Amino acid sequence: MGDFAGSSFDSELLTEKGSGIYGIVGAAIVALLIPVLLSMMVARKKKVKQRGVPVEVGGEPGYAIRNAQIPELVEVPWKGASTMAALFExxxxxxxxxxxxxxRKLLGKDFVTASDGRKFEKLHLGDxxxxxxxxxxxxxxxxxxxxxxxxxxxxxxxxxxxxxxxxxxxxxxxxxxxxxxxxxxxxxxxxxxxxxxxxxxxxxxxxxxxxxxxxxxxxxxxxxxxxxxxxxxxxxxxxxxxxxxxxxxxxxxxxxxxxxxxxxxxxxxxxxxxxxxxxxxxxxxxxxxxxxxxxxxxxxxxxxxxxxxxxxxxxxxxxxxxxxxxxxxxxxxxxxxxxxxxxxGSTLTMTDTSSKIKKGTKGDVSVLKPTLMAAVPAIFDRVREGVVKKVEEKGGLTKNLFNIGYKRRLAAVEGSWFGAWGLERMLWDAIVFKSVRAVLGGRIRFMICGGAPLSADSQRFINICMGAPIGQAYGLTETCAGSTFSEWDDPSVGRVGPPVPCCYIKLVSWDEGGYKTSDKPMPRGEIVVGGFNVTAGYFNNPGKTSEVYKVDERGMCWFYTGDIGQVYPDGCLEIIDRKKDIVKLQHGEYISLGKVEAALISSDYVDNIMIHADPFHNYCVALVVPSHKALEKWAHEASIKYEDLSELCNKAEAVNEVQQALSKVAKAAKLDKFEIPAKIKLMPEPWTPEAGLVTAALKIKREQLKAKFKDDLQMLYQ
Missing domain, CATH: 3.40.50.12780 (ANL, N-terminal domain)
Incomplete structure (x- = not known):
């Protein structure tokens, strides 16, 4: 009965009043509840929802699955809505x-002058x-x-x-x-x-x-x-x-x-x-x-x-x-x-403290109070960072309550039968998480995430603090966004769900990388998508189209994503690698750059990161855009003196601090020694879409970064 010890029940109260009416009533309640609770626990353990099931399809041999709930591929939302024009009308x-x-109605504009003379636009927005x-x-x-x-x-x-x-x-x-x-x-x-x-x-x-x-x-x-x-x-x-x-x-x-x-x-x-x-x-x-x-x-x-x-x-x-x-x-x-x-709305006017919101004006979420929203992982990471920062600043009772509430809700989500009870959830929501949810308007009930992998830590944090499930989507422009989608009642993290009902997902063995559909306990291979969402190819580029789009003997078009996945027994997909991101080091080890980046970006010191591996060396290096607030906070506590962020990023003490933090995160993620950057360079300027260094979905542009910071990368290998 270990779960009772950490629950909101007061076990000492039952002990002290174990005689008389309290003891009788208490014993009776416990006697009645135990069989019910045990049966709930057994049922919970046994019940595993099948979300994707194997299916026979054409084309290249592999392991294929479809959505378990809908046997036939979905093509239209209702009869007659076969085009966007018809759907709209x-x-x-x-x-x-x-x-x-x-x-929102634009009520006015102001300009605020910063200490360095730069002017920033501030908007006064209405309902x-x-x-x-x-x-x-x-x-x-x-x-x-x-x-x-x-x-x-x-x-x-x-x-x-x-x-x-x-x-x-x-x-x-x-x-x-x-x-x-x-x-x-x-x-x-x-x-x-x-x-x-x-x-x-x-x-x-x-x-x-x-x-x-x-x-x-x-x-x-x-x-x-x-x-x-x-x-x-x-x-x-x-x-x-x-x-x-x-x-x-x-x-x-x-x-x-x-x-x-x-x-x-x-x-x-x-x-x-x-x-x-x-x-x-x-x-x-x-x-x-x-x-x-x-x-x-x-x-x-x-x-x-x-x-x-x-x-x-x-x-x-x-x-x-x-x-x-x-x-x-x-x-x-x-x-x-x-x-x-x-x-x-916009990212610059989203919250009450967003950069273009005039002081005293409400942000978009405060006025709109949305129930649904979509986001890329970088947005969720920033929400998490902002909440953690606020909790740390308040400290004391607020911090303790938040940590206790978070642990209790985490236990509930991860399977503690008692923590899942509605009464306790309502209590923590009222005491702790109501104010956190106000950050996004207070009414969010479901969120869609796509564009890049969402870290398990951020997904779980948002689940708990916002009290809403995240449908994590996997797809590409070439598959019209949707290929897989994690379902609202799936409590797991790090996976991207089963196929959406309009397509099949197939894994094809990639022998060179060591990923095979015969792998145990889960089949692995390159992810190939076939169905009604697979697009018509690249405009005016038949050569590139023929490389990655293949039509099978049944007339179905398949898109070869270049991503590597594995399928769980319940039919859910996990992205584990990418063919283009794999580099063979000097001593023969293969390093997946994307996998390492996904692990290390969870460090509090990291705002963005690019891992680089030179095949003529036996180690990797990294360019790191540090979190300005986290690094400056450390510098203040460590009494490090500096004029500006550029100077701080060049200090050996700062580089050493971030590198040690990365090593801890890497070890927690069970990365191999050769996957941990041996040297790093701190980059003071953020990587933005405007600078051409990240995409609009904030994914790094590896080739552009390598070209821009060619000299820095060479120095790291000297």
Missing amino acids: QSCKSHPQDRFLGK YEWQTYGEVFDRACSFASGLVNFGHNVDTRAAILAETCVEWFIAFQGCFRQSITVVTIYSSLGEDALIHSLNETQVTTLICDSKQLKKLSAVSSSLKTIKNVIYFENDGSEKDSGGISNWTVSSFSEVEKLGKRSPVDPSLPSQNGVAVIMYTSGSTGLPKGVMITHGNIVATAAAIKTLIPNPGRSDVYLAYLPLAHVLELAAESIMLSAGCAIGY
């Missing part, structure tokens, strides 16, 4: 009066202003008609280059009303990649936010096919279209009004038509355009919708990730299919 007509898209499904549908139809009247040739492509907002979504859906393929481009993409993307797809109409006009002006002479530019005027920026006078330029609202005055009959797309050419900010070279069909998007939305617990009109989704990223595009498509409300 039918959903809008099913929920005409329900809230759909919301944005969310909402448009219904019916109103949004009307606006999309007007924009579609306006595009044609504005001069866009419906046989050519349009591109969207803007941050996530209401108008982005309306422009996207408007294009589909005229079967126009949309080219999506990250707003943070560099000039060379921007020129390449627009010229390769021969875009004639570019839709952007007004602050992009200046960037376009600088590269206008290199853009060969652009004829029309439509800009969003909703960000409060001044229009600066100087230098692009050779294009027809108009505001989004003007195009809407033009379409409203002169409506044009829709020309709707087919299921196999290309809806989106999505340019990914890949880790090497110029970006590749992935051709995503209408059928791909609706299949993903339909499949993942079945895995989210009861999404519907009462839900509010916070939209802030880039819509040019497949994770956000898929998430908003799911919300559309479920009739949810979508409120737009």
Whole structure:
């Protein structure tokens, strides 16, 4: 009965009052409860839900599985919704009066001058202003008609280059009303990649936010096919279209009004038509355009919708990730299919203390109070870091209560039958976690995570503190975001769940790396995805397409991901390696760079890290972007004097402190000695998408980092 000792029952109270009525009643209660509790424990141990099951498929031999709950692959959310245009129209007509898209009213702007003279913009934002499904549908139809009247040739492509907002979504859906393929481009993409993307797809109409006009002006002479530019005027920026006078330029609202005055009959797309050419900010070279069909998007939305617990009109989704990223595009498509409300925000205005929020103004989550949200691991890591920092600052009783509550909730999640009781959970939620949940608005009930692996520690921390499950998605742009998805009732961490119901997952042996489907106790191999979410290949790149897309004898297309996975007995997948990240060291050992990075980034001192291995040496090294707060706190406590962060990063004491911390984390993660960086370099400047060193999903761009810091890496090996 060891579980009782750590419970909220007071065992001494029962002992002291063991005679008389207390003893009789207490004994009776215990006698009645013990059989019930023991049966609960036995049932809990025996019950293992089968989430994925083996299935016979075509193509290259391997170990294949499907979702256990739905035997046939899901293709559409309901009959007739086989394209994004049909899904949008039918959903809008099913929920005409329900809230759909919301944005905050801009009340004013201020500029704050820092001590070094730099000026920072601060926004005063009001409440969310909402448009219904019916109103949004009307606006999309007007924009579609306006595009044609504005001069866009419906046989050519349009591109969207803007941050996530209401108008982005309306422009996207408007294009589909005229079967126009949309080219999506990250707003943070560099000039060379921007020129390449627009010229390769021969875009004639570019839709952007007004602050992009200046960037376009600088590269206008290199853009060969652009004829029309439509800009969003909703960000409060001044229009600066100087230098692009050779294009027809108009505001989004003007195009809407033009379409409203002169409506044009829709020309709707087919299921196999290309809806989106999505340019990914890949880790090497110029970006590749992935051709995503209408059928791909609706299949993903339909499949993942079945895995989210009861999404519907009462839900509010916070939209802030880039819509040019497949994770956000898929998430908003799911919300559309479920009739949810979508409120737009940004990473710079998300919380009350976000960098662009004026003092006294509430952040997006405080005003919206979302029930659903998506995030990349870096966001969850920052939430965790912020909560831990606050708890440490308060100290004393607050810290003790938090630690006790966290341990009790952790025991509940990991299988302690007593800790799972609702009464105790309610107690800790009220005492400890209510204020933590307020960080994200207080109403979050489910979260989607994708874009990169989420560490087990961060996943468990968010589970407990936010009181909500995380559906960890695994997929790529080439598989339209969704390939696997961890289910809401799965308490495990570090896995990415079974296949989503619209596809199969197959492992194919990779003999060179030592991963085989015959491995025991779990089959291992390269992850291959086949099904309705597998995209149509790379635009204008048949060579690369044929390398990784294979059609089997049954006509199904399979995408070879390059990732290595293993399948658990319950049918859940775990990502364990990546073919491109494996380097053979001088003495023959293989080191997986991604695996080591995933382990070491959990250190409190690490904000970002890149492991580098030279095959002519027998050890690896690392470039580390330290957590400024953690490193400066250590320096203060260690009485280390420095002028600025650059000087601190160059101090031998700081390097030694971080390296020792990394060694401890590495040993806890059971890394081999050759996987622990023998030397490190602390990098004072953060790696950002704007600098081209990480993707929009904040995954490192290994080749760009190696090129930029070539000299530093060479010095580490001297």
